[in-house]
Amino acid sequence: MTDATPEFRDPDDLRRRAGVRGDPDRDQHFLVDDRVLDRLPGYLPDDADRSNLLEIGGGTGALTDRLLAAGDHVTVVERDGDLARFLREEFADDIDAERLDVVHGDALDVELPPFTASVSNLPYGVSSEVTFRLLPLGKPMVLMFQAEFADRMVADPGTSEYGRLSVSAQHYADVEIVERIPPEAFDPQPRVDSAVVRCRPRDPDYEVGDEAFFLRFVKALFTQRRKTVRNAIRNTAHISGLEDADAVVDVVEEDLLSQRPGDLTPADFAALAELARETSEVGPGQ
Structure with a gap:
């Protein structure tokens, strides 16, 4: 890491170089708002270990670029083969410097490498499954979801949003919404708002035997x-x-x-x- 303010790649330039436009039918909505991208790594808790960051769904690398500046090493899991190849070409210097690994595969199936924290713009269609693969691992995370999903994660008892998701998520971590993101921050734009959730792992204040x-x-x-x-x-x-x-x-x-x-x-x-x-x-x- 460096104390100097880094110059990050432009999200639109990355998509042009990758030759992709995004496909809502394949759950591809690229985050293109530089201000949001710049803020995401900063939502990790101050005491989070940033030595090995995990990103699920690297896309064209706009967030990857920021994570490389925020941590010592980054692993990206990308299920699209063309995008995985693009990431390896675009960030070849970081791979050569052993600061980046790109894993081509589905985050639900691949063997996840050891990581100390995760910052990810999750594919919405599998966000629940991915989240509950990550939460039991007990690492601090900053994850982006559909706003409705995020609201259910953080809901309190007695509210209409409170349910199985709320209890399960809060069993593993203190969860809070740290930012709401409008559709305009993405291209193509989703039909729903998004939200960024910070998960601080914790041991529950109750006993669970099984x-x-x-x-x-x-x-x-x-x-x-x-x-x-x-x-x-x-x-x-x-x-x-x-x-x-x-x-x-x-x-x-x-x-x-x-x-x-x-x-x-x-x-x-x-x-x-x-x-x-x-x-x-x-x-x-x-």
Whole structure:
């Protein structure tokens, strides 16, 4: 890294050199607003280790360029073969200097290299799957999503946006929206607003003995979000894998049973899940 203010590549020039226009049908919306691109690396927490940065979906390299200035080493995962080749040509000097690796592949399938933090403009069509591949790894991240998805990630109990995504994301990290991005910042423009979410990894202030069951239990109850917790537990045993849902209901306090899933905190879900595991045999569920 250097203290001098770097001169970054122009996003429009990069797209011209790459010979691409973007394709909404393939989830390609290139971020072209220099001001937004410049701000993204700065949203990492101050204490984040920037020695090995991961970028999912490098595109034509506008964000990659900024990340190279913000960190010691960058790995880009790009599923489009033509764009991966372009990145290797465009940033050949950085690759030769062993400051950049370009991995051609799908971020859901490739073996991710060790990384210390991630800054990524995620492909919206797979943003949920990619996020929940990254979150359990416990690294600070700055990720861009559709605004509606981001709002659900950070939602509080009792709000209409609060759901399975909120509980699952907040189980792994403190999540906050740090910037909202209009469609005009992209080319081609998406039909929705976007938002940048900062994820600070944390250890939850509750105990979870079986994380897979906890997440499955949360998923199950939110399929019945308008029911009481009592009925949701009984109606979703086939999803959660509980062998005896009635036995679980019998040991849960009435004040929890009478609430609805959307009113429970992540800690409430954890306590319920632990009671369920202790009370009933647990199978694989759906």
